[in-house]
Amino acid sequence: MSAPTSSLTPPEGARPPVRHPDAPAPGELLGAHYDQCFGCGRDQAHGLHLETRAGEGVSVTAVFTVKAAHQGAPGLAHGGVLATALDETIGSLSWVLRTIAVTGRLETDYVLPVPVDTELHLDARVTAVHGRKIYGTATGRIGAPDGPVAVRANALFIEVKVDHFIENGRDTEIRAALEDPDQVRVARAFEVNP
Numbered sequence: 001m002s003a004p005t006s007s008l009t010p011p012e013g014a015r016p017p018v019r020h021p022d023a024p025a026p027g028e029l030l031g032a033h034y035d036q037c038f039g040c041g042r043d044q045a046h047g048l049h050l051e052t053r054a055g056e057g058v059s060v061t062a063v064f065t066v067k068a069a070h071q072g073a074p075g076l077a078h079g080g081v082l083a084t085a086l087d088e089t090i091g092s093l094s095w096v097l098r099t100i101a102v103t104g105r106l107e108t109d110y111v112l113p114v115p116v117d118t119e120l121h122l123d124a125r126v127t128a129v130h131g132r133k134i135y136g137t138a139t140g141r142i143g144a145p146d147g148p149v150a151v152r153a154n155a156l157f158i159e160v161k162v163d164h165f166i167e168n169g170r171d172t173e174i175r176a177a178l179e180d181p182d183q184v185r186v187a188r189a190f191e192v193n194p
């Protein structure tokens with residue numbers, strides 16, 4: 001392994017991202033990439049249940065409703081939960097790139113406290129791609145897509161193959177996922193590149 005990049009600024013030679021021709025149409029609701037995902041999983045009782053939609057170009061939007069279970073300080077969202085919402089939203093750009101990628105680095109700015117019951121409106125886009133490195137950015141706004149900015153993140157995602165999960169995940173969940181035709185379909189769809 002080469003030394004990790006110390007900056008989230010794309011290096012010289014990075015190229016603009018390319019929206020996959022089969023990407024979901026702008027406005028289309030994206031499903032969960034995994035039903036047990038803490039960020040987007042429909043069957044994850046403790047999760048954030050992010051509702052994410054494809055955007056224009058290589059972008060997505062998402063809505064996260066902050067629940068009592070997400071508190072850090074009394075009545076306020078936990079910073080780690082907000083980082084998860086940003087991470088998940090940037091991760092959802094995989095649907096538009098049709099490339100599987102995992103977070104290598106995530107840098108978060110907390111601008112405003114986020115009270116319980118807030119609808120946090122997130123948007124994320126890929127800014128550049130360099131080899132397997134995908135540079136992304138996300139913003140979370142309070143109450144509306146043009147509401148006050150509460151959180152921001154810049155991230156570096158690294159492209160991986162589906163084998164990354166098969167080799168590293170716990171056997172029980174991997175076996176169940178491989179036996180689930182819907183899950184296999186999602187994984188294969190992400191691996192088809194232009």
Ligand SMILES: CCCCCCCCCCCC(=O)SCCNC(=O)CCNC(=O)[C@H](O)C(C)(C)COP(=O)(O)OP(=O)(O)OC[C@H]1O[C@@H](n2cnc3c(N)ncnc32)[C@H](O)[C@@H]1OP(=O)(O)O
Pocket residue numbers: 001002003004005006033034087088091092094100101102103104105131132133156158160162165186187190
């Ligand atoms: C079924 C559908 C599911 C779809 C699943 C979608 C899940 C989305 C969920 C939301 C996102 C998450 O939370 S994902 C979960 C959290 N993240 C993780 O668990 C990742 C854990 N880390 C790893 O597994 C590994 O470190 C990898 C895969 C990230 C990288 O390892 P690798 O594959 O060996 O790559 P390697 O050759 O070392 O590095 C490739 C290039 O990236 C750079 N690089 C590598 N790591 C870093 C890093 N941390 N910070 C900066 N730069 C880095 C290297 O310098 C190199 O640059 P150069 O030499 O090319 O310049």
